[in-house]
Every structure is written in structure tokens, then in C-alpha cells.
Amino acid sequence: MRQSNPGSKLKELTSKKNLPSCLVITAPDRTRRERAVRYVLEKHPAASQGTSTSFSFSDANRSHLENFLRDIREPSLFDPTRFAVLRDIDRPRAAEVEPLAKLLSDIPAGTHLILTGKTLPNIPTFKKLVSKIATHIHFEQLKGAELRRWLEREVKHHGISSIDEMTTELIQTIGNEDPDAISALLEKFALFLDGAPATRQSLQELEPGKTLASDFELAEVLLGNNNGNAQVLVTKLLEQGSSPFMLIGLLTKTFGTLLQIRLLLEKRASHGDIKSLLGISPWLFSKYLPLAKRKTASEFSEALNELLVADFRLKDRSLGPTAIFSQLASHIAQEPVA
Secondary structure (H helix, E strand, O other): OOOOOHHHHHHHHHHOOOOOOEEEEEOOOHHHHHHHHHHHHHHOHHHHHOEEEEEEOOOOOOOOHHHHHHHHHOOOOOOOOEEEEEEOOOOOOHHHHHHHHHHHHOOOOOEEEEEEEOOOOOOHHHHHHHHHHOEEEEOOOOOHHHHHHHHHHHHHHOOOOOEOHHHHHHHHHHOOOOHHHHHHHHHHHHHHHOOOOEOHHHHHHHOOOOOOOOHHHHHHHHOOOOHHHHHHHHHHHHHOOOOHHHHHHHHHHHHHHHHHHHHHHHOOOOHHHHHHHHOOOHHHHHHHHHHHOOOOHHHHHHHHHHHHHHHHHHHHOOOOHHHHHHHHHHHHOOOOOO
């Protein structure tokens, strides 16, 4: 069952005197899983008084799993309260699940197990056992407005105090909307800035070749009525070192959003409803709206198809990037729709 606020549930659990003997934390990204584990170990009173050990099923050498489970089962006079974290629980082999299931069926007194992973292993008997004895907190995949709100909080978490909307959008794009990649980029960016304001120029210095053009600039030129301008800009970007795959990614993301906006406009949806449905901030919407009016939904669909073809040709290496983008520009850059 979908939890409306797993963060609140986690806070509620750690505020109680007795923590569950088995806590399962699942999320598509490692960043939120690790933050949740750290939160439990730092906030719950019992954690500060006991000891904690960990094991990861993603480790290349899993030979010490049996020893790890044996240590958990053995009582200790010196550590009456113990926490054992088993990471990447979605990756164990079938043979490794059996001894773990035995431990879950008889967890020693004073021992708290924390299982983390993207999901639970696809083993019905194990899932049934977990649902019976464990407290499960699941974080849904971040997307749309939820991803944007998380990104804004993550910016503050990494100590970046000043950042504009354009730079925030570029960070989300460079990170491919993946929380783990975004968090790693922000950590590196914060060290690079050393307290200075975050700007598009500073992000370009940190990630050369990835931020030489924003999706708005590219889309605006391609949606104009001058094929020559589009050819010049694309050639300039490639010569400056921009990754052709990054450019295709930027354009695909932008044209996909423009198609959604155009479809909603043609259904006479209000601007407020469009922003809410697509999770677009007012600033971003003000950039997207003029572009969404330049083509029909059908034409945006055709442009997306052209982008898919260009992406395939880049991967197939049937043509060089300059020739591929030249063809792309000639197909998309047309007279605006009235």
C-alpha cells in the first residue's frame, strides 16, 4: 500500500521507545535509503547506546555472510542492544535468502535488523515473512513536482545558499533526474563553489561540455523559422565540446514537456491546472509556454520522433554528430504555428 509520507512514518518510529526488531526501508535510489538508515541510527536513543554492524549483498565477496549472521545470533554481555544493517536486500541469491529468513523468524532479544534495498527480493515466501514480522517503509520514485521539491531541499542540504531557477533546472537535467546522480553532482558542486552563489557559469566550469546551452535556448532556436540559425548554434555547440548525447537528452526532455503542455492547451486547460498537473514551477512554465504555442501537438510528436531517430543514429554511428544535428535542425526548424 502506498504511504503518503514515509518520512513522517520514519520520524514517528524513531520517537518511540521500542523500535521494531525488523525495519525494512526500500527506495529506488540509494541516497534516500542511506539517509533513512542514518536517521534511525542517529535519532533513536537505543542506537546511541548500542553497536551497529552492516553487510551488503552487492559486495563482490559474500563469503562472510554466514559469519555475519552467526555473530548476530550470538548473545553479547557487552552489547545488549545491537543494530545490524543488511543493504541491497533486492540482490541476494536464493541460497542466501534461506539463512536470512531463519534469522528473521527468530531475531535475538535486543537485536534490531534494518534491511534496505530498491525492493524486496522476488521470493514470495520471504515477502510473506517480512510482511508478517517487519515494519516496511517505502519511498516512491521521485518525479515531476516531487523530484523538484526534493532537489530544492537537497541544494540546501549541501550548503548551497544561493541558486537561480536556470541552474537548478540544469542540475536536474545533467543528473538525468536520478536522485543519486543529482546528490553526487550537488556535493561536488558545493565543494567547487566554496560558499559562492551557484550560477549557470559556475556549473559550466564544473561540467564543461554539458551546460553550454540550456534546453530553452536549443528549443527556441529549433522552433524558430530560421533553419540557418539552428544550424549555426548546433555546430557551435558541438565545436565547443558539448556532448551530442547530452544535447539530444536536453531536447527530448524539453520537447516531451512541450507536447504535454500543448495537448493540455488544446483541451483548454487553465495555466494553473497545467502547472499543477505537470509539476512545473511558475518560472519554468513562463519559459515553456511561449515555445508550446509554436507548434501543434502533432508537430511536437513528429519532432520527438526525429529526436529518437537522431539518438539512434548517434548510437549507431552511421553519421557524424554534425551531420545528424544538421538533418535534425532542417526537419524541426520551420515556420511557427499561428
